[in-house]
């Protein structure tokens with residue numbers, strides 16, 4: 001694949017990611033978007049909405065995790081050029097997220113709602129803090145590597161790809177997966193929890209806990225004792241008592 005074409009493809013995939021991230025904020029927060037977790041489609045019976053929503057979540061989650069596994073990368077880079085492997089992963093995930101946003105069936109049965117202005121403000125603050133933690137964490141790891149731009153840029157400039165180093169900047173010193181902590185804060189912090197939002201937050205929480213097991217198995221395999229020691233020092237999604245003593 002020509003260097004310029006690969007670069008253009010990488011930029012397009014990155015823009016697809018950005019669009020899906022921005023839409024996700026509106027989708028979860030029921031803000032500005034035409035279709036959100038709670039609105040935008042005529043009401044479906046629970047017997048339709050629940051299986052459809054779970055199918056949409058599965059259609060995103062399974063490829064998103066399988067395509068991240070080293071064995072899958074070894075196989076599909078036989079026909080996907082390595083410099084655009086990450087971009088293709090990002091593009092695929094973004095498109096599957098778009099499908100979820102487009103076809104999500106709201107279940108607007110209110111489970112809880114907070115009327116107290118301070119409580120509502122607090123939920124809003126946690127929601128935005130969660131998204132901020134997601135974004136900051138991507139930059140602390142290597143934002144442009146995570147979303148494929150670094151790979152196509154190195155390819156375009158004729159330099160070999162180098163994997164990102166293990167690092168524990170900022171919150172990573174205390175928490176192994178602050179990016180996922182940010183998602184969980186954003187998904188759960190709402191002053192008005194509907195059955196549909198609860199399904200989304202619950203299912204994504206289960207998915208994150210499962211996916212982190214696979215990710216950590218890979219990290220231990222790749223970084224060895226260093227990551228093992230890290231697991232002793234830092235909590236998975238919340239600071240552990242040990243890490244607080246540092």
Ligand SMILES: C[S@@+](CC[C@H](N)C(=O)[O-])C[C@H]1O[C@@H](n2cnc3c(N)ncnc32)[C@H](O)[C@@H]1O
Nearest residue numbers: 137141146165166167168172176177178179180
């Ligand atoms: C989307 S990021 C999420 C990182 C982390 N799981 C989190 O939730 O903050 C996943 C990528 O980050 C890498 N990664 C996870 N922890 C890391 C660390 N402490 N240093 C460098 N890379 C890390 C993983 O190998 C994986 O390629």
